[in-house]
Amino acid sequence: MTPPVSAEAATLPLPSPLRRTRARGRVRGVIAMLGPAFVASVAYIDPGNFATNIAGGAKYGYMLLWVIVAANLMAMLVQYLSAKTGIATGKNLPELCREHFRKPVTFGLWLQAEAIAIATDLAEFVGAAIALNLLFGVPPFVAGLMTAVVAFAILALQSRGARKFELAIAGFLGIVFLGFMYDLLHVHVDTGAAAAGLIPHFSGTDSVMLAVGILGATVMPHVVYLHSALTSRRIPAESIEERRELLRFQRLDVVLAMGLAGVINLSMLLVAASLFHTSGLTGVDSIEGAHAGFERLLSGGAALAFAVALLASGLSSSSVGTFAGQVVMQGFIDRRIPLFLRRAVTMAPSLVVLGIGLNASDTLVVSQVVLSFGIPFALVPMVLLTRRKDVMGALVNRRATTVLASIVATLIICLNAFLLQQTFFG
Secondary structure, three states: OOOOOOHHHHOOOOOOHHHHHHOOOHHHHHHHHOOHHHHHHHHHHOHHHHHHHHHHHHHHOOOOHHHHHHHHHHHHHHHHHHHHHHHHHOOOHHHHHHHHOOHHHHHHHHHHHHHHHHHHHHHHHHHHHHHHHHHHOOOHHHHHHHHHHHHHHHHHHHHHOHHHHHHHHHHHHHHHHHHHHHHHOOOOOOHHHHHHOOOOOOOOHHHHHHHHHHHHHHOOHHHHHHHHHHHHOOOOOOOHHHHHHHHHHHHHHHHHHHHHHHHHHHHHHHHHHHHHHOOOOOOOOOHHHHHHHHHHHOOHHHHHHHHHHHHHHHHHHHHHHHHHHHHHHHHHHOOOOOHHHHHHHHHHHHHHHHHHOOOHHHHHHHHHHHHHHHHHHHHHHHHHHHOOHHHHHHHOOOHHHHHHHHHHHHHHHHHHHHHHHHHHOO
């Protein structure tokens, strides 16, 4: 028999969602606070990273390691600001843009975000299709359709609770990590040359092109929008103190997730440099060529680990990309369309590329350069909004944070401008 509830107990306020989450225990309570950054981090190790990092490592050895480190540090700052935006306002970045910018500006931001979504899908679909072809011999076009089906299945977990979706994505991230750790343990890394690669330098326009591709594959515009949506309503805060507490955990979430993504990206380039560049195979610039190289120079197990990691990357990042696309449309223009229709529209160019047989790895590298050009359109609005006290309240950026974020955005814009000048006028 249930004991009676006293009148005094009945009038006590219920614990807040945050307090209930923290009450799960010292370990479980902390783990439950983590997750959004791991979903965002999958986009930082998508198949585009495979293409750019392998091409960079094979052609230039360890020279572009510094680009990956710099891009990962930028990613940590960018995703932290995005997470903070959601916690401080209870809204995502596209929604805030619609509220605080003029309509033509918002509409333009939406159009470029949709173009970025197509470029993102291009990388993810092509990458997953290559993996299915390498593993099972599936024709590229059919593999693209299979990728769409699996991506929908993963995304369907979102309707059963955000946590199930977060855990599924984290599992895919773990598969990619284990795949590259296996390969890294089977190559010899020249630590001296690797250390020299941490010193910033280039070697001609082609190296700049690859650096911009690596940057575009690392700092991803669509998850700048998405991360703010993942944190905005996940655990509602009932006071400024709770918002600050949530932000502390999101800072930890970002450091852990982006740090793991950074390790994976570094492993990609280290493996390519140690295996291909030192063997004189500087022309390995395709995922298929890399897979063949792993099998020939290492073992069938190394090649299998590489292909499985690529498949996990393509499937998970495709799901995250679709989720981000829905956030972008709803936020910027206050419209929702069925996920099936949204996926059909953005994946169409990818299926065309697979159907007509364009070079898949070249397509991946070009898609990452396109993504790099979209980064400022996500970063600049975020910097402008997070420095405003009327938007962020007590969690408004400190001056030093705004300056640092502005420097990051400026560096990216200048690098892109330099690439254009060298490509068309150099």
